[in-house]
Amino acid sequence: MKIDLRGKTAIVTGAAGNGLGRADALALGHAGCKVAVIDVADMSQTMSVLKNEDITARAYTCDISNHELVEKTVEQIVTDLGGADVLVNNASILTTVGMFGDIPVEKWNRDIQVNLIGSANMSRAVWPHMHKHKWGRIIFMSSVAGTRGGAGQTSYASTKAGVIGLAKSLAIEGARANITANIIAPGVMETDAAMTFIRGDMLDRMKKSIPMRKFGRPEDIANAITFLCSDQANYITGQVLEVDGGSGLFVF
Numbered sequence: 001m002k003i004d005l006r007g008k009t010a011i012v013t014g015a016a017g018n019g020l021g022r023a024d025a026l027a028l029g030h031a032g033c034k035v036a037v038i039d040v041a042d043m044s045q046t047m048s049v050l051k052n053e054d055i056t057a058r059a060y061t062c063d064i065s066n067h068e069l070v071e072k073t074v075e076q077i078v079t080d081l082g083g084a085d086v087l088v089n090n091a092s093i094l095t096t097v098g099m100f101g102d103i104p105v106e107k108w109n110r111d112i113q114v115n116l117i118g119s120a121n122m123s124r125a126v127w128p129h130m131h132k133h134k135w136g137r138i139i140f141m142s143s144v145a146g147t148r149g150g151a152g153q154t155s156y157a158s159t160k161a162g163v164i165g166l167a168k169s170l171a172i173e174g175a176r177a178n179i180t181a182n183i184i185a186p187g188v189m190e191t192d193a194a195m196t197f198i199r200g201d202m203l204d205r206m207k208k209s210i211p212m213r214k215f216g217r218p219e220d221i222a223n224a225i226t227f228l229c230s231d232q233a234n235y236i237t238g239q240v241l242e243v244d245g246g247s248g249l250f251v252f
């Protein structure tokens with residue numbers, strides 16, 4: 001099965017670091033997409049990785065929680081790269097960790113503003129372009145914290161559950177225009193962001209709780225996303241795909 005996304009433009013948010021966004025941008029570029037990466041952080045390393053692979057790519061500094069800026073940025077991407085066919089809503093704040101009563105209201109507001117409303121802002125901005133071309137793919141990054149909950153992660157988990165509701169609603173609203181919206185819920189992936197929280201003996205304990213006894217790699221997510229963005233996944237929409245090494249299975 002050869003995935004061919006030539007002629008499409010993909011937007012990947014949160015692709016500055018050595019995490020999932022960069023791997024997604026790379027995989028979609030390898031499948032033939034022109035790629036726009038969006039972040040608030042420096043994207044020069046991601047850009048050199050993409051350019052080294054001869055992928056047509058541009059970087060846009062944009063805070064996805066600011067809807068006016070998002071609208072302007074997406075318009076600029078359409079002008080520069082010719083479209084907005086694929087959107088990977090990957091950007092997220094992962095830093096709020098603490099028991100429920102200890103997470104300040106300001107942190108709750110910011111998590112919701114970036115993780116949930118930011119994904120809605122991006123989706124709203126690409127929506128008319130996808131409707132115009134009667135084709136679109138939107139991927140939302142949730143988490144197993146969103147599908148199952150997570151102690152110490154109440155605000156993060158709430159936003160990650162929220163994007164599932166948003167994605168499923170868009171899946172219904174976009175269906176007749178061939179716009180699909182699907183959700184990836186990763187387990188623990190080996191990215192710098194995740195590894196800052198999981199250290200020492202926690203690493204071993206967590207690995208032992210996963211049937212595959214290992215954390216995922218960014219490529220595991222990128223491969224799933226590339227498939228969901230392909231024509232081979234035409235009839236798949238509104239689905240949550242847990243990419244987690246089997247960590248949600250009942251093991252005894």
Ligand SMILES: NC(=O)c1ccc[n+]([C@@H]2O[C@H](COP(=O)([O-])OP(=O)(O)OC[C@H]3O[C@@H](n4cnc5c(N)ncnc54)[C@H](O)[C@@H]3O)[C@@H](O)[C@H]2O)c1
Pocket residue numbers: 013014015016017018019020021038039040041062063064065089090091092093094114118141142143144185186187188189190191192193194
């Ligand atoms: N790594 C994991 O184990 C794991 C597990 C489950 C879900 N996820 C999800 O996968 C995605 C990527 O995770 P990662 O580990 O690569 O994280 P990461 O921190 O490396 O990537 C997130 C990126 O989002 C950017 N960002 C933050 N706020 C932004 C804003 N307002 N506007 C634009 N960009 C902004 C950050 O600068 C960062 O580059 C996230 O949505 C995360 O919730 C990751």
